[in-house]
Amino acid sequence: MARTGNMQQRLGGFKSKARKLMAVCMGGILLLSSGQGLADRLHEGLQSRSLKxxxxxxxxxxxxxxxxxxxxxxxxxxxTPAISKESLTLSKGSLTATLECTTTDSGTMSSIPSPLAGKVCVIRPKDSGTQCKFGESVDAAMSVEVPLNDVLGTTSAVQWTENNKEQKATQLKSWTLKLNEEDLPISDKTFDVGCSYTTAAKSPAKSAACQLTVNVKARASSVSDENVVTCSYGAGSNSETLKVDMTTARNTVTIDCGSEGTLNPTANSAQYCNPQNKNLDDCKKKFVDILPNFVISWWTKPTPGSASILTIPAADFPESEQQFRLGCVPNTASQSDPQDTRDDPQNQVQSQTSAMTTCSVLVTVKAASSASYASPSLQMLIAVSGAAVVSGFVVASL
Structure with a gap:
């Protein structure tokens, strides 16, 4: 019986050790399995972070x-958006714009257009010039390079100038555009410039761009002391009424409609507009009704494309003051310029079509006077005679 008991104790101890060994093996297997899973998850995380x-x-x-x-x-x-878009506005009171592009990375950064100098980007029909690549594709039209002075309609050599700035920690490029008042267009204009950046990685290289829309407000319509009217068609160009006085001493009025407008009424119509109607949409009145001797030849145009000049001979001034209105209306071609077609909603407010206004001039023809018709020598004789009469009265009173 004692031997049997000892035998059972040995068997029990062996089973206990076997269970412990089995537990250790199972724990090792689980540890290895969980370790591999942790390693896999760690590898996936690092790989994901690297990809991001x-x-x-x-x-x-x-x-x-x-x-x-x-x-x-x-x-x-x-x-993350690869193209960032914003806009700024230039006008009579703000004639300078600056574009600055920077990065701390080691890729390639360049201007749009490249180089940024005398050309800018505008929307034009396809195949009409060198494309400005901001990154987006346009079906019916695309952004192309055009001379800036053509956009503004100026003969000046306007252009962006690069500013030299030394920066060790970053890539930095900067350009400035400075306009003069005479460079402002006769209708509101819009163009784009910007920068592009491409990463240094060979495969796959990534790129991004900044697109800056520059709105240029048109100059105001104006009239000089010599009765020369220069018309503009921007949204704010005709907020004030233009007025001209014609006298026998200053008997001409010159109307310059520029390349984007047309005289209304036309010179050969012998008609004028209702002086009470600023919009130039009531223009069937006849000049002979207020100037009986009017003939179409009073209108002249020295050279094709130049301003139109109305001259009233001194002898044909009316006996009483008269008024008429005329001016310039925007050309239809200018209003539907493809430059103004834009897909980006933020640029719709810049549409030249809806902003163009009419240039209206109120002309007052002063009444003739007997002194106005007299020759300079006759006027001098009258003045001397008057002085002699006054002197006679003075002597007689002494």
């Missing part, structure tokens, strides 16, 4: 007044 950090590049364009700053940086996700 190299997934793309982003752009951020900010505008303060007329200063625009574009910053390029690495993007953690593919969903």
């Amino acid at each position: 950090s190299a997934s793309g590049v982003s752009s951020q364009l900010d505008v303060t007044g007329t200063h625009a700053k574009c910053e390029f940086s690495s993007s953690a996700t593919e969903s």
Whole structure:
């Protein structure tokens, strides 16, 4: 019985050790399995982080007044916008714009157009010039390079100038555009400039861009002391009424409609507009009704494309003051210029079509006087005679 008991104790101890060994083996297997899973998850996380950090590049364009700053940086996700768009406005009181582009990365950064100098980007029909590549595709039209002075309609050599700034830690490029008042267009204009950036990685290289829309407000319509009217058609160009006085001493009025407008009524119509109607849409009145001797030859145009000049001979001035209205209306071709067709909703407010206004001039023809018709010598004789009469009265009273 004692031997049997000892035998059972040995068997029990062996089973206990076997269970412990089995538990240790199972624990090792589980540990190895969980360790491999942890390693896999760690590898996946690192790989995901690596993919995110190299997934793309982003752009951020900010505008303060007329200063625009574009910053390029690495993007953690593919969903980050690759094109950043903003706008600024130039006008009579604000004639200088600056574009600054910067990045801390080692990729390639360049201007749009490249180089940024005498050309800018506008929307034109396809196949009409060198394309400006901001990144988006346009079906019916595309952004192309055109001379800036053509956009503004000026003969001046206007252009962007590059500013040299030394920056060790970053890539920094800056350009400035300075206009003079005479460079302002006769209708509101819009053009684009910007910067592009491409990462240094060979495969796959990523790119981003900043697109700056520059709105240029038209100059105001004006009239000089010599009765020369220069018309413009911007949204704010004709807020004030233009007035001209014609006298026998200053008996001409010159109307310059420019390349984007047409005289209304036309010179050969012998008609004028209702002086009470600023919009030039009641223009069937006849000049002979207020100037009986009127003939079409009073209108002259020295050279094709130049301003139209109305001259009233001194002898044909009316006996009483008269008024008439005329002016310039925007050409239909100018209003439907393809430059103004834009897909981006933020640019719709810049449409030249809806903004163009009529240039209206109120002309007052002063009444003739007997002194006005007299020759200079006769006027002098009258003045001397008057002085002699006054002197006679003075002597007689002494």
